[in-house]
Amino acid sequence: xxxxxxxxxxxxxxxxxxxxxxxxxxxxxxxxxxxxxxxxxxxxxxxxxxxxxxxxxxxxxxxxxxxxxxxxxxxxxxxxxxxxxxxxxxxxxxxxxxxxxxxxxxxxxxxxxxxxxxxxxxxxxxxxxxxxxxxxxxxxxxxxxxxxxxxxxxxxxxxxxxxxxxxxxxxxxxxxxxxxxxxxxxxxxxxxxxxxxxxxxxxxxxxxxxxxxxxxxxxxxxxxxxxxxxxxxxxxxxxxxxxxxxxxxxxxxxxxxxxxxxxxxxxxxxxxxxxxxxxxxxxxxxxxxxxxxxxxxxxxxxxxxxxxxxxxxxxxxxxxxxxxxxxxxxxxxxxxxxxxxxxxxxxxxxxxxxxxxxxxxxxxxxxxxxxxxxxxxxxxxxxxxxxxxxxxxxxxxxxxxxxxxxxxxxxxxxxxxxxxxxxxxxxxxxxxxxxxxxxxxxxxxxxxxxxxxxxxxxxxxxxxxxxxxxxxxxxxxxxxxxxxxxxx
Amino acid sequence: xxxxxxxxxxxxxxxxxxxxxxxxxxxxxxxxxxxxxxxxxxxxxxxxxxxxxxxxxxxxxxxxxxxxxxxxxxxxxxxxxxxxxxxxxxxxxxxxxxxxxxxxxxxxxxxxxxxxxxxxxxxxxxxxxxxxxxxxxxxxxxxxxxxxxxxxxxxxxxxxxxxxxxxxxxxxxxxxxxxxxxxxxxxxxxxxxxxxxxxxxxxxxxxxxxxxxxxxxxxxxxxxxxxxxx
Numbered sequence: 001x002x003x004x005x006x007x008x009x010x011x012x013x014x015x016x017x018x019x020x021x022x023x024x025x026x027x028x029x030x031x032x033x034x035x036x037x038x039x040x041x042x043x044x045x046x047x048x049x050x051x052x053x054x055x056x057x058x059x060x061x062x063x064x065x066x067x068x069x070x071x072x073x074x075x076x077x078x079x080x081x082x083x084x085x086x087x088x089x090x091x092x093x094x095x096x097x098x099x100x101x102x103x104x105x106x107x108x109x110x111x112x113x114x115x116x117x118x119x120x121x122x123x124x125x126x127x128x129x130x131x132x133x134x135x136x137x138x139x140x141x142x143x144x145x146x147x148x149x150x151x152x153x154x155x156x157x158x159x160x161x162x163x164x165x166x167x168x169x170x171x172x173x174x175x176x177x178x179x180x181x182x183x184x185x186x187x188x189x190x191x192x193x194x195x196x197x198x199x200x201x202x203x204x205x206x207x208x209x210x211x212x213x214x215x216x217x218x219x220x221x222x223x224x225x226x227x228x229x230x231x232x233x234x235x236x237x238x239x240x241x242x243x244x245x246x247x248x249x250x251x252x253x254x255x256x257x258x259x260x261x262x263x264x265x266x267x268x269x270x271x272x273x274x275x276x277x278x279x280x281x282x283x284x285x286x287x288x289x290x291x292x293x294x295x296x297x298x299x300x301x302x303x304x305x306x307x308x309x310x311x312x313x314x315x316x317x318x319x320x321x322x323x324x325x326x327x328x329x330x331x332x333x334x335x336x337x338x339x340x341x342x343x344x345x346x347x348x349x350x351x352x353x354x355x356x357x358x359x360x361x362x363x364x365x366x367x368x369x370x371x372x373x374x375x376x377x378x379x380x381x382x383x384x385x386x387x388x389x390x391x392x393x394x395x396x397x398x399x400x401x402x403x404x405x406x407x408x409x410x411x412x413x414x415x416x417x418x419x420x421x422x423x424x425x426x427x428x429x430x431x432x433x434x435x436x437x438x439x440x441x442x443x444x445x446x447x448x449x450x451x452x453x454x455x456x457x458x459x460x461x462x463x464x465x466x467x468x469x470x471x472x473x474x475x476x477x478x479x480x481x482x483x484x485x486x487x488x
Numbered sequence: 489x490x491x492x493x494x495x496x497x498x499x500x501x502x503x504x505x506x507x508x509x510x511x512x513x514x515x516x517x518x519x520x521x522x523x524x525x526x527x528x529x530x531x532x533x534x535x536x537x538x539x540x541x542x543x544x545x546x547x548x549x550x551x552x553x554x555x556x557x558x559x560x561x562x563x564x565x566x567x568x569x570x571x572x573x574x575x576x577x578x579x580x581x582x583x584x585x586x587x588x589x590x591x592x593x594x595x596x597x598x599x600x601x602x603x604x605x606x607x608x609x610x611x612x613x614x615x616x617x618x619x620x621x622x623x624x625x626x627x628x629x630x631x632x633x634x635x636x637x638x639x640x641x642x643x644x645x646x647x648x649x650x651x652x653x654x655x656x657x658x659x660x661x662x663x664x665x666x667x668x669x670x671x672x673x674x675x676x677x678x679x680x681x682x683x684x685x686x687x688x689x690x691x692x693x694x695x696x697x698x699x700x701x702x703x704x705x706x707x708x709x710x711x712x713x714x715x716x717x718x
Contacts, residue, residue: 308507
């Protein structure tokens with residue numbers, strides 16, 4: 001649920017909201033002040049305005065979403081760049097004009113980097129491709145360098161928005177002139193981001209895919225729209241062309257926003273399911289423990305009492321008589337039933353797991369098998385108690401893993417390990433048996449094991465192949481260690 | 489016949505408590521001076537009556553966990569002359585090791601179904617009241633199995649016959665008892681025992697309970713984490 005997300009808006013987001021609003025007002029009102037021509041300013045401003053609006057809504061409705069923050073940054077930086085470009089020519093000294101223009105170029109360039117960051121982190125805010133986290137700061141440096149090249153290399157006064165007539169660049173460095181065009185490559189950044197999204201799309205979970213379809217679809221629509229209007233340029237005329245551009249351009253930030261909001265709603269739904277699943281897992285374990293207790297306090301106790309009565313009755317029977325023999329056979333049967341009942345209770349939920357914890361319960365279970373098993377338990381795990389649902393799932397994972405080994409593997413060497421991994425727990429059952437092709441097994445083969453772990457938020461990792469044994473690992477995240485531990 | 493043993497019985501199930509009480513008293517060897525239903529009442533009765541031995545359930549109100557083991561430790565700490573036999577439904581050696589965590593003298597651990605075996609109950613009470621220790625044979629087997637599963641355990645070097653002898657020793661049998669059980673002469677049992685001790689690197693002690701102590705101390709070595717865990 002939204003209030004569970006601990007990350008809130010960073011301070012820069014709160015600063016970007018008023019900054020972007022001021023820049024937007026400045027840009028929109030500049031034609032009234034006679035500082036620019038309306039069409040030359042308003043049409044290009046539609047896209048950054050769209051991003052600003054989308055980012056603002058996202059910052060208000062899904063405040064912890066970093067993608068929303070980036071959308072806001074895109075809008076604010078580009079609106080700021082336009083505002084600077086409009087203000088620059090109003091200043092007298094060419095050096096001051098140049099400085100504001102250069103700042104505008106820098107803000108404009110950084111806007112593309114922010115858009116790139118938003119696209120590659122969309123929709124859940126995490127970098128889906130390793131290494132991109134480091135690529136973004138480098139892209140920002142490159143963007144600033146490109147802005148500097150353009151500021152120094154242009155023949156005319158550099159600007160992101162042509163609002164006044166051309167004036168010469170006071171700080172021109174002619175040597176840079178041939179590479180000024182390279183600065184245009186910045187536009188490629190968002191496109192690269194979109195391409196990466198297309199690449200990710202195939203492997204993404206269904207939920208993420210649904211959200212990815214929004215910006216991908218919008219981009220396709222925008223591209224198709226731009227190409228079509230380009231072809232029909234003559235017939236449509238500039239006003240209609242502008243109108244089409246405005247509609248198409250606002251579709252892109254809107255698509256991002258819709259995706260983010262849907263993602264958040266999906267997240268809430270998942271959180272509710274998650275909580276229900278945990279409660280269910282806790283209840284299941286509690287139910288098993290209750291049945292075990294009932295068996296112990298009920299049927300098992302009665303049988304023990306019965307044993308004492310039979311033994312008492314034998315006192316009155318002549319030793320070696322038929323009655324004595326009969327009573328001793330009855331006692332034997334009762335003992336057998338008692339034994340079976342004890343094993344049944346253990347199978348449901350071993351008392352030693354409640355009383356002495358996972359390490360001791362696994363040690364006991366392993367010692368009872370005919371198979372020689374190499375057992376290793378981290379000292380930190382051996383002395384530790386976990387929530388009952390985690391202990392139950394980990395214990396049954398080991399037992400089922402060992403059952404699989406005995407049934408299928410033909411292994412000579414088997415090992416079980418309980419290891420701490422960070423604050424979490426990793427339980428492994430490994431053998432050197434015949435192994436299997438993971439794909440050759442039906443999806444259902446390990447499903448019971450996977451479900452058992454999944455119910456407490458743990459993950460099953462299977463590593464096997466023909467002739468190289470099998471390694472089953474259950475990884476219990478630290479997050480599950482505290483939730484729902486109502487039974488101390 | 490010697491003076492009957494004075495015993496306090498603790499068991500929360502009325503049926504078992506009364507059954508056990510009648511069983512013990514009908515032998516004429518035991519005088520059940522109190523039969524109670526919780527660990528708290530048990531400690532109270534022990535303080536008042538100073539019995540020779542105590543027989544207690546492992547799982548009692550209010551927690552239904554291992555109250556019997558905690559009470560046993562408390563009693564042995566305060567009154568080292570009182571033997572304590574814990575009756576348990578649990579055939580897990582972890583509970584035995586918990587009971588014997590501070591030493592083996594005067595402690596017994598029997599499975600609940602021994603309630604139907606009067607001679608076994610009486611033997612355990614007598615043995616622990618003398619400072620000896622008695623472990624249910626099923627559990628001794630589990631302990632030996634557990635130790636043998638360790639890759640580098642010296643127990644792996646024992647022959648099947650020597651393991652039989654060790655098991656019976658751990659149950660608190662005398663040499664004569666072991667000889668009878670295995671249909672061997674006492675002198676050959678003595679030979680087996682000296683081989684076992686030399687293989688396990690333990691020095692021989694004359695008293696019966698010392699031998700159990702040695703065996704169980706050895707068995708729990710790994711459990712305490714002193715042994716290699718490779």
